Amino acid sequence: MYRAHLFAFCLCFMTVLLIALILQGFRQAVDQEVHWEGQRQLVSQLGLTDLALWSEARYTRHISQADLFTPFQNMPGAPDLFPAGSILPPAFSLPQTRVEVVRQESSQ
Amino acid sequence: MTRQWKLLDYALASLLRRKGKNLSILVIYTLTVATLASVLFLTQSLRQEATKVLSGGPDLVVQRLMAGRHELVPLNYADPIRKLPGVKSVQPRVWGYYYDSLKKVNLTLMGLPAEPEILVLLEGERPSKGQEIAVGRGIADTYGFGVGDSLLLIDAAGEKQLYRITGLFETGSDLLTNDLILFPEAELRRFFAMPTNRATDLAVSVYNPREVATLAQKVRYHLPDSRPIGKTEILHTYDTVFHWRSGMLLTVSLAALIAFCILAWDKATGISADERREIGILKAVGWDTTDVLALKFWEGLAVSLVAFLLGTILAWTHTYVFGAGLLAPVIQGWSVLFPDFDLTPSVDLYQLFILGMLTVTPYIACTVIPSWKAAITDPDSVMRS
Amino acid sequence: MTPLIQIDQVSQTFNRHQPDEVQALRDVSLDLQTGETTVLTGPSGSGKTSLLSLIGCMARPTSGRVHLEQREVTRLPERFLAEVRRENFGFVFQQFNLLRDLTVTDNILLPLTPTSLPAREMRNRAEEVLERFDLTRRATLKVRQLSGGEQQRVAIARALINRPRVLIADEPTAHLDHALAEGLMELLSSLKTDGTTLILASHDPFVIDHPLIDRRVQLHDGALA
Secondary structure, three states: OHHHHHHHHHHHHHHHHHHHHHHHHHHHHHHHHHHHHHHHHHHHHHOOOOOOOOOOOHHHHOOOOOOOOOOOOOOOOOHHHOOHHHHOOOOOOOOOOOOOOOOOOOOO | OHHHHHHHHHHHHHHHHOHHHHHHHHHHHHHHHHHHHHHHHHHHHHHHHHHHHHOOOOOEEEEEEEOOEEEOEEHHHHHHHHHOOOEEEEEEEOEEEEEEOOOOEEEEEEEEOOOOOOOOOEEEOOOOOOOEEEEOHHHHHHHOOOOOOEEEEEOOOOOEEEEEEEEEEOHHHHHHHOOEEEEEHHHHHHHHOOOOOEEOEEEEEEOOHHHHHHHHHHHHHHOOOEEEEEHHHHHHHHHHHOOOOOHHHHHHHHHHHHHHHHHHHHHHHOOOHHHHHHHHHHHHOOOOHHHHHHHHHHHHHHHHHHHHHHHHHHHHHHHHHOOOOOOHHHHHOOOOOOOOOOOOOOOOHHHHHHHHHHHHHHHHHHHHHHHHHHHHOOOOHHHHO | OOOOEEEEEEEEEEOOOOOOOEEEEEEEEEEEOOOOEEEEEOOOOOOHHHHHHHHOOOOOOOEEEEEEOOEEOOOOOHHHHHHHHHHHEEEEOOOOOOOOOOEHHHHHHHHHOOOOOOHHHHHHHHHHHHHHOOOHHHOOOEHHHOOHHHHHHHHHHHHHOOOOOEEEEEOOOOOOOHHHHHHHHHHHHHHHHOOOEEEEEOOOHHHHOOOOOOEEEEEEOOEEO
């Protein structure tokens, strides 16, 4: 039985450790609120729209601003900029252009 | 209760009998969970960072499209927008990209409006005169310079221009300013040779955030060649990129998960002659089928629970203590300037639960089900072996 | 006196309706009394092991019935059959059937593991049998580190840990030299004195002619001779 008890103890220990880490994480997030406030302020001062994560292409640097609809600039999902290029979804506001057919009025 | 304890005890003894095999499975299993959980934590934190920080951004960004592509906005486009009820202010933004072909680095150049006087998170001074700039920490680290040094950049006319660095952004703002160079707005216009009556786009702020969608429609009505992008869309973009069901996590983790399932299946279905014999002996000494299956359940649970807990703890340490050092290069791709992650923990317990279910349940199933057939045979086969 | 175990016209067929069909037992009827020591004899393949399996509730006959204390066990559900087996029988197998990578104690405790017997009681019982079979100093060794005679003693110790009323042993002396076989028979004698019913299967004359044996049952080609 000592094996089972030792094992259960180890499991409990790991569980408690994990819970402690998670709780510590929540606390850290609360402390971080001040810093986030500073960064929010910076964002609003400079009018930033995106995170500076991937700087290799326009559409990865400013994900939300990219005009992916512009043809032939870089195929979305192209593997040349892996992995960012293949996992970023297209931006949202697509241009509202469209094709409408206006038929010639009948001569009769 | 005692019975289950004793079965667990025996299950552990049984696992220890095949130490090498079970230990290697445990290691692979733990690493799989650690990888998955690392990606989970990382994306979740980035998502949190994005939503917390970018919520301070402009409510609406208005771009102009011409000939199917992005075009500079005439400043007088601001006038009809300003007149719309609910609009607080319209601020033209001047920004663009600059490529360094030597280091193969893309930089974002941004014009600093006249307001505000004091910039937050900036060490040193705000660039105010021409030939002054403020720079993100990532660039400073890549090129190795500090406040007081100067940068030589080539302007639109092909002329070399010298800029003195008056300020550096603080480390904490890496995720926002890593590749950023701030110029006084007039100077950036000169640098890019951008006409004074144009801007890159217009940042609009509104009184009531809930009206953004309606305002966007109105902008599009008054300025048919415009492309308004709302803040909710911006935030939604990041939500999607870093959401666990889409984007990064799915891409990276699916392969790992499938590989692990194959391993578990292979391991568990190929119930060895040795195990078959063990089950026969257990039945012969008075175990019934449910006892054997309970034993297999405990074996599976012991391995998978340890792997899950250990993997998650490892992932946590890796992501939040060591800044996701092993994962960053994978996500970084070809970016030369990539911010150091100093992430704030963010855990969605529901996701953790899903991860647990996805890793623990299949393994237990793969351990219990194949034993079923061996467990229901009559024990007398053992007498004849 | 009612018999402890009643075998009533039992037949056992393996691989029925297949080309390699084997009739292991034909119409065997046999009564076994409490406290009696019985040996099943006969050439190999005569059905000794099959009959032992049926007596010990390890298998079900193709036809016929087995009663334990007048209760029919042939058609009990598997769960109850395992319980009957656990509570009434101890088995010593021809190949010992020990788990070689487990310790002596772990092996001995196997029959008690799926019961709700408290751990303390289990430990006491283990100590008791270990001492009785002179295995105390070997308790923490792995079974594969033991000699043949010691393994035999572990096998018997395991069979007795649940204090069975009936001990079933299949060819108990097959892997023992003469001195060890004598020791074994002495041990079985002491069990008999304690009131355990012994059922052995053997074709070793040393066992068959041993004064301990009360009754000899001859099997030939699956039937009583």
